[in-house]
Amino acid sequence: MSLDSALVIHQLKGEWETRDHKSVPYQAYIKKLIEFFDDISFHHIPREENQMADALATLASMFQLSPHGHFSYIEFRCCGKLAHCCLIKKEKYGKPWYFDIKRCIKNKEYPQEASDNDNEGWWPASS
Template identity: 75%
Template sequence: MTLLKEEMEDEDRDKWIVWFDGASNVLGHRVRAILVTPDDQCIPFTTSLGFDCTNNMAGYEACALGNQAEIDFKVKVLKVYGDSALVIHKLRREWETRDHKLIPYQAYIKKLTKFFDDVSFHHIPREENQMVDALASLASMFQLTPHEDLSYIEFRCRGKPAHCYLIEEEQDGKPWYFDIKQYIEDKEYPWEASNNDKRTL
């Protein structure tokens, strides 16, 4: 993570996005956030909470997790997306906060927003928050001891198979399908073929 932050120091930081989600249920209390960089890299974070909390508290914890990560990256302009209508509308000051458990969260996230030149909060449907939901499943699959973190997890989408550039690179200079073609035409196995190679062919 530190290396990525160093690489991003000279890049435009005006297009960062954070997606967040939190859940409190029988599986435990989990929060997760995804940072999207200016060049569309996704950086996932997931945290298990070791204390009892409500769903709304978990939502605030998730939002704080994403904002704290963005502060570490020295982001100045940020768009925050979450599927919790309560959290988003209260952060936008469209709804009043009366729950004494949530008031400190409201104040804390307001304090975090001072690190940004501009931050906006946007509500999205749950079906558009699939990546952070997947991180919730990941967080519920294992137990961590207090103060223990797993190494940074990187998610990528590959458009081509990893081996695609190796297909034509045969040591004898012949194409990968040479032995198959020879067997079809002449019914002959390569002279160095083992019994297993012959069965495969």
């Protein structure tokens, strides 16, 4: 897909001609959308570097905007680590964060603070 996306970028910039008749309507639609922006630029990003594009595509699929409505700005802050890593406690009582999970899987032994609901129905009955 990397070559396909590079091709589309060059076509949108007017550097290459669009020959595939199936791409012409999409290109025309994008050119109409461009009119709604004060400033826009297109850049090809290699597949291994497109995590931000994937995240934005996911975000865009979650809500609908009107082209004539008010657009709010989205602010991004770069973090040194992945967001889910910030939620993991490094150690609990001198043991690694995964200690309870490992013990539960290995020994079928739940933490003492687990409720009856937590314990119920997890392991198959002994035969």
